Structures are given as C-alpha cells and as structure tokens.
Amino acid sequence: MEKNIFDLSGRVALITAGGHGLGRAYCEAMAEFGADVACADINKKFADETVDDIKRFGHRAIAIEADVSKPDQIERMVNQTVSGFGTIDILFNNAGWCHSIEKRLHELVIEDWDACININLKGTFLCMRAVLPVMLKQKRGSIISTASVAGLMAGCWEWSAPNIYAYGASKAGIIALTRHAAVAYAKDGIRINAIAPGTHDTKSTFIPREVAEPYLQRFAKFTPMGRVAEPNEIKGLAIWLASDASSYVTGQTFVQDGGFIA
Numbered sequence: 001m002e003k004n005i006f007d008l009s010g011r012v013a014l015i016t017a018g019g020h021g022l023g024r025a026y027c028e029a030m031a032e033f034g035a036d037v038a039c040a041d042i043n044k045k046f047a048d049e050t051v052d053d054i055k056r057f058g059h060r061a062i063a064i065e066a067d068v069s070k071p072d073q074i075e076r077m078v079n080q081t082v083s084g085f086g087t088i089d090i091l092f093n094n095a096g097w098c099h100s101i102e103k104r105l106h107e108l109v110i111e112d113w114d115a116c117i118n119i120n121l122k123g124t125f126l127c128m129r130a131v132l133p134v135m136l137k138q139k140r141g142s143i144i145s146t147a148s149v150a151g152l153m154a155g156c157w158e159w160s161a162p163n164i165y166a167y168g169a170s171k172a173g174i175i176a177l178t179r180h181a182a183v184a185y186a187k188d189g190i191r192i193n194a195i196a197p198g199t200h201d202t203k204s205t206f207i208p209r210e211v212a213e214p215y216l217q218r219f220a221k222f223t224p225m226g227r228v229a230e231p232n233e234i235k236g237l238a239i240w241l242a243s244d245a246s247s248y249v250t251g252q253t254f255v256q257d258g259g260f261i262a
C-alpha cells in the first residue's frame with residue numbers, strides 16, 4: 001500500500017512553547033498524524049498538560065521545561081529529545097512574546113526590546129543552531145517557525161495592533177532567517193519554512209484578556225472572513241509543512257489570516 005504523504009509515523013517532532021495556544025495545536029497535529037512529540041515550554045505545567053492530552057493518539061510524548069532565550073536550556077532540550085527518541089525530524093520554533101502595546105516607540109524601555117528579540121528571534125536562531133546538526137546527520141528535516149503577519153505589515157489603532165515595534169521586527173527577522181537558512185540547507189535535505197498567522201484566539205498567556213478582547217473584535221471586523229481563527233485551524237498548514245506532502249517547498253512564509261492582508 002502506498003504511504004499517505006501526510007503520514008508522520010516514525011517521525012520525531014520538537015515543539016517550543018508547546019504547552020498552550022498554537023504550540024499545543026502543533027503538538028496535537030503532530031501526534032494525530034503519527035509523530036512522537038517532545039513538547040517544550042518555559043511553563044512545565046503547560047507542557048505536562050499538552051503531553052497528557054496528546055497521549056490519546058497512542059504515540060510517545062515527553063514534556064521538557066525550556067526557555068528558548070537561554071542557550072544552555074536549548075542544548076539540554078535537544079539532548080533530552082534525542083536521548084528519548086533517537087533523533088529530531090521536525091522542529092517548530094513557536095515561542096513568542098510581546099511587550100506591552102500601550103507604549104509608543106519613544107517610551108519603550110530597552111529591557112522590553114531585548115526580551116522580545118531574545119525570545120522571538122534569538123530563540124529561533126538558538127533552536128535552529130542546536131537542531132541542525134541532528135538533521136544534517138540524517139540528511140532530513142523540516143523546520144517551521146511561527147512568524148506573524150506583524151512581520152509583513154504594520155497596523156494602527158483603528159483596525160489593528162499598534163506599538164508592536166520589537167515584536168514586528170523580530171517576526172520580520174524570522175522571515176528573513178527562514179529564507180537564508182532554507183537556501184543554505186536545501187541540498188542537505190532540510191526544508192525551512194515559516195507560518196505567519198493573523199489573529200488566532202489562543203487566550204494568549206501574555207496579553208491580559210481585557211486588553212485582548214477589543215482587539216479581537218476589531219480584527220474580526222476588519223478581516224474579510226469576518227472572524228478571528230480558532231487555534232486548531234493552524235493544524236492543516238503545520239501537518240503539510242512537517243510532512244512529505246510539502247517535499248518541494250522551502251524558504252517560504254505562509255500567511256493564514258482570513259484574508260486580512262490580502
């Protein structure tokens with residue numbers, strides 16, 4: 001029987017910030033399509049909850065505590081995954097954070113700027129740097145990073161999210177890093193792509209609900225589809241990019257935003 005091109009059986013997926021929101025959806029999608037999953041998160045309780053949930057799919061899953069902005073923790077996360085499952089075939093660089101959107105650029109403190117760049121952009125670099133040697137050894141791998149439409153466009157109070165300078169810059173950086181790395185590793189059998197989500201209602205851990213609520217309503221109003229997305233709607237793109245179904249696709253960023261920036 002021919003293999004289903006979306007089948008991930010026998011593959012190992014490592015997902016950062018897999019404990020909540022889009023990361024949890026990525027973990028579920030990988031497990032549902034047959035992969036063993038290493039779910040890493042700065043919050044171990046969140047990672048444990050994801051792992052308990054995805055065990056219903058019948059594959060191996062482990063929870064790892066790791067802050068993507070800390071090189072030693074990234075090395076430990078990769079070693080733990082490889083010693084548990086033997087290799088890494090799929091890496092989701094998903095961890096992201098944003099500073100308060102109340103401050104304009106001239107009011108932004110350096111600590112906010114640094115934290116955002118360190119988690120979002122440096123974290124993506126650190127995870128790629130740690131995982132690429134594993135993928136090079138087996139001459140196979142798929143790396144998928146979570147960028148954002150904020151890396152492709154700016155918004156204003158009336159219809160979008162303002163004051164996300166470091167966040168937008170970090171996500172644009174992820175898109176550029178994706179392109180450059182994809183070209184460099186294309187002949188090594190390693191594909192590198194990014195997903196740029198529009199608004200997905202993840203009940204985000206870093207934006208207070210009362211702050212998020214008016215934005216969600218505004219985004220829904222200005223999105224051609226007339227709504228924001230559920231986190232689970234990210235699964236299709238994730239499975240396609242992780243699997244052999246996208247075997248000739250690399251260096252690209254895929255927007256999923258209900259037509260917001262069309």
Ligand SMILES: NC(=O)c1ccc[n+]([C@@H]2O[C@H](COP(=O)([O-])OP(=O)(O)OC[C@H]3O[C@@H](n4cnc5c(N)ncnc54)[C@H](O)[C@@H]3O)[C@@H](O)[C@H]2O)c1
Binds near residue numbers: 016
């Ligand atoms: N939700 C959206 O609408 C949306 C849109 C565009 C891009 N994104 C991006 O998607 C990714 C996930 O966002 P979400 O909405 O699912 O977030 P979320 O708030 O639902 O979950 C974030 C998770 O990241 C973990 N985390 C935070 N800092 C970390 C760190 N330093 N190291 C490891 N884990 C860390 C948290 O513990 C939590 O489990 C982020 O990169 C975000 O920028 C989200």
